[in-house]
Amino acid sequence: MEIMEHIIQENEKNERIDKVLSGINDEWSRSQVQQWIKEGNVSVNENTVKSNYKCSIGDKILINIPEPQNLDVIPEEMNLDIYYEDSDVLVVNKPKGMVVHPAPGHMSGTLVNGLMAHCKDLSGINGILRPGIVHRIDKDTSGLLMVAKNDLAHEKLVNQLVEKSVTRKYYAIVHGVIPHDYGTIDAPIGRDPEDRQRMTVVDNGKHAVTHFRVLERFDQYSYIECELETGRTHQIRVHMKYIGFPLAGDPKYGPRKTLDIDGQALHAGVLGFVHPRTEEYMEFEAPLPEYFSQLLHVIRK
Incomplete structure (x- = not known):
């Protein structure tokens, strides 16, 4: 059984404990958290509580995550x-x-x-x-x-x-015309205090660095390559939104009026690493998926 500790922060005070905990990890549903609380697998300051417990700043929460x-x-x-x-x-x-x-x-x-x-x-x-x-x-x-x-x-x-020795290059279509050919976004990422299901740039977030270069510019969009230095949750999506160029089609971080492609236009196209046994560097490249190529074709026209 894995034990996880969480200390309640200012932005979580007066929130129900089941809501707070389900926001910590994308893989935890609220009903699952409520079941853990009911089974006594969650304690606050060493006391068991109910799902409707309202959190206070500094509360020490211990979660015993049962083996599934x-x-x-x-x-x-x-x-x-x-x-x-x-x-x-x-x-x-x-x-x-x-x-x-x-x-x-x-x-x-x-x-x-x-x-x-x-x-x-x-x-x-x-x-x-x-x-x-x-x-x-x-x-x-x-x-x-x-x-x-x-x-x-x-x-x-x-x-x-x-x-940070793994090569990870992504290709994306973003809203707006990026004026610079190259750029680096160095901004810490953490949970959005307004919406625990989203990530955002916050002062106390985890170190996150994304390098980008513009491959092609259009009237309302830019086609870019991003290289990850770190690998935070939703990193490219959060960072591009942060500098004002959110990913096209992104339902979570992009504008409502966007390309109808059912999810962000983002492709992990290049992956390189040192083989764990032979210690030889290997690099692989996957071409853009058909929907992505078609999208570029439509935007160019």
Whole structure:
């Protein structure tokens, strides 16, 4: 059982505890948090509480996260777009609209379901719901992901992410015409105090750096390449909104009047890392998905 600690901040005071906790982690539903509270797995200042408990600044919350033993991830045959595979590592091109790993209430149709049908050997470091998953991309972001097939590979790949030595280049279409050819956004990212389901730039957030360059300009949009130095949740989406050029199609961070593409125009096109066993640098490139290329074609016209 994993134990997590959370201290209530100014922006969380007087909020119900179930609302606060469900906002800490995108994978925790409010009903799931309420069940944990009911089972006595949540304490405030060492006392059990009810779901409607109103939080006070400085409250020390301990969450005993139960192991989801009753959740079985079922392998599902899928036509995965695999770019590379050996006994240690697999590189896959995830389509737009696919969730990376299962979560309670969403146990099928994910990349992990497909990976489990494709290969039996995935690292177990992230537990039964996220076998082999070293890093994630959002559901509506397409592109390349590295997957670890054993724990040694997993640890070495994670270390490269921590050391910021993994090459990760994304392609995006954003609202507005960016005047500069190149730029770097260095702004800390954390939970939005107004909406716990969103991330935003906040003073006490985690260090986050995105480099971008403009590939093409249009009347109302720009086509850009972004290179991640860090890998925070929704980093590119948050950073581009922060400088006034939100991603086209983004329902969470973009304007309401946007391109009708059912999710942000963002593609993880280049992925490079040092192989965990051979120590050879490997780099992969996935072309823009068809919807993205079509979108560029329409905007150009």
